[in-house]
Every structure is written in C-alpha cells, then in structure tokens.
Amino acid sequence: MTKSTPPPPNWKSWQDLIIRHAPELDMPVSEEQARMFAIHADELFRWNRKINLTAITDPTEAAIKHFLDALVPAHQIPDNTSLLDVGTGGGFPGIPLKVIKPSLTVTLVDATLKKINFVRQVIRTMNLDNITAVQDRAESLINDPLFAGRFDTVICRAFDALPGFVSLSHGLIRTNGRLIAMKGPQVETELKQLETLKLNINGRVMTARDRFSIDVYHYTLPVLGDQRSLIILTPDRGIT
Numbered sequence: 667m668t669k670s671t672p673p674p675p676n677w678k679s680w681q682d683l684i685i686r687h688a689p690e691l692d693m694p695v696s697e698e699q700a701r702m703f704a705i706h707a708d709e710l711f712r713w714n715r716k717i718n719l720t721a722i723t724d725p726t727e728a729a730i731k732h733f734l735d736a737l738v739p740a741h742q743i744p745d746n747t748s749l750l751d752v753g754t755g756g757g758f759p760g761i762p763l764k765v766i767k768p769s770l771t772v773t774l775v776d777a778t779l780k781k782i783n784f785v786r787q788v789i790r791t792m793n794l795d796n797i798t799a800v801q802d803r804a805e806s807l808i809n810d811p812l813f814a815g816r817f818d819t820v821i822c823r824a825f826d827a828l829p830g831f832v833s834l835s836h837g838l839i840r841t842n843g844r845l846i847a848m849k850g851p852q853v854e855t856e857l858k859q860l861e862t863l864k865l866n867i868n869g870r871v872m873t874a875r876d877r878f879s880i881d882v883y884h885y886t887l888p889v890l891g892d893q894r895s896l897i898i899l900t901p902d903r904g905i906t
Contacts, residue, residue: 753825851893
C-alpha cells in the first residue's frame with residue numbers, strides 16, 4: 667500500500683473519533699488507517715451529492731455505521747487470503763477491511779456501474795493494491811471460472827436476506843472457505859430458513875444447516891448503540 671492523497675483538514679476530528687472508538691470493537695485503528703478512511707469518506711460524500719451511494723449524510727453516523735462496523739469481521743478473516751465483497755455499494759466492508767488488513771486480496775462486486783466507478787476512484791485515490799472492482803450480478807458469478815470456488819471468504823453487508831446470500835455465494839468459496847453475513851439484531855427468522863434451504867454440493871442435495879457450521883456474534887456499535895449481528899458459515903469438514 668503506497669502513500670495516498672491526504673484528506674482535507676476538516677476530517678481530523680472525524681479521524682480522532684474513529685481512533686477513539688475502534689478499540690470498543692476490539693479493532694484498534696492507527697492514525698494512518700484513520701487517515702485512509704477519511705479519504706474514502708471524503709470521496710463518498712462528494713460523490714453522494716450527485717449519485718445515490720448512501721442514505722447516511724451525517725459524518726459521525728457514517729464513521730460508525732460504515733467504517734467502524736466494517737471492521738468487525740476482520741478477526742474472522744485470516745491474513746494473506748482472498749476476500750470477495752458481494753454487493754459492495756460504496757465499498758463496504760471491503761475497502762475498510764483492506765485498509766485494516768493490507769495483506770488481503772480483495773474483489774468488490776456490485777451490479778450498479780456508478781457504484782463500481784465510485785469504488786474504482788476510491789481505490790485509485792487511496793493507491794491500494796491487490797484490490798479490484800467488478801460490475802456484475804451476484805447470480806452470474808457462480809458461472810464465471812474467475813469467481814467459482816476461488817475465494818477464502820465471501821462477505822456481504824445488507825446485500826440480501828441470509829438464505830439468498832448463502833444460495834448465491836456458497837459456490838464461490840474454496841473447500842475450506844467461509845461465508846460472512848453482516849446483519850441487524852433480528853436474525854432468528856433468517857437462520858431458521860437455512861434449515862430448509864436446499865443446496866447442491868457436487869451433486870449432493872442438502873440443507874444449508876447440514877452443509878455449514880453456523881456461528882452468530884452479536885455486538886453493539888459505539889456511540890450510537892445500534893445492535894448488529896455477524897453470521898459466520900463454515901463448511902462442515904466432513905462434506906466435500
């Protein structure tokens with residue numbers, strides 16, 4: 667990761683907020699990492715005046731809901747692995763995860779061209795390496811040899827209901843890969859639906875519950891107090 671353009675001076679207090687509250691999520695952020703987040707945030711707000719990238723227009727709310735929230739899955743993603751962010755939107759959580767874990771190889775996918783153009787601009791401005799942005803629909807990825815079975819982790823945030831995400835993404839991970847879904851506080855109904863969701867695994871039909879071990883982590887966002895859930899789906903080692 668090479669040196670990037672500095673953010674405007676008025677982002678300094680915003681960076682301090684990130685640094686101050688990140689440890690509450692057990693993910694300390696350095697001054698350099700906060701500076702990188704500020705570059706992303708500045709681009710987000712400037713582009714958002716012309717195209718609809720986010721409904722969040724308050725900088726403090728964006729710091730918490732976009733950037734700090736994006737860091738929570740970092741502990742679940744090993745260094746030096748490949749990450750696919752499906753439905754990345756404004757680059758979340760993929761770009762902040764790349765900043766906090768530079769060794770990741772990251773692919774950002776979204777069906778909307780204007781969002782992909784935005785994240786490409788952010789990548790250029792921040793001078794990030796080993797990160798690409800692709801315009802495509804999630805349901806098309808499984809038929810693309812560049813995507814099918816290629817990733818150690820596939821993640822989404824507010825992209826789809828959990829059954830839809832699992833159905834579209836389970837074929838994109840390696841044999842020992844995992845799926846991560848970032849959700850709100852109420853996940854019981856979606857988890858229940860995995861008991862009957864049928865998946866085809868190398869010609870074998872089974873439910874998502876049989877295919878994956880599922881762990882759920884609940885957490886609270888700093889300052890705002892919003893409740894969130896992280897759902898980790900790891901393939902059963904006995905099934906290939």
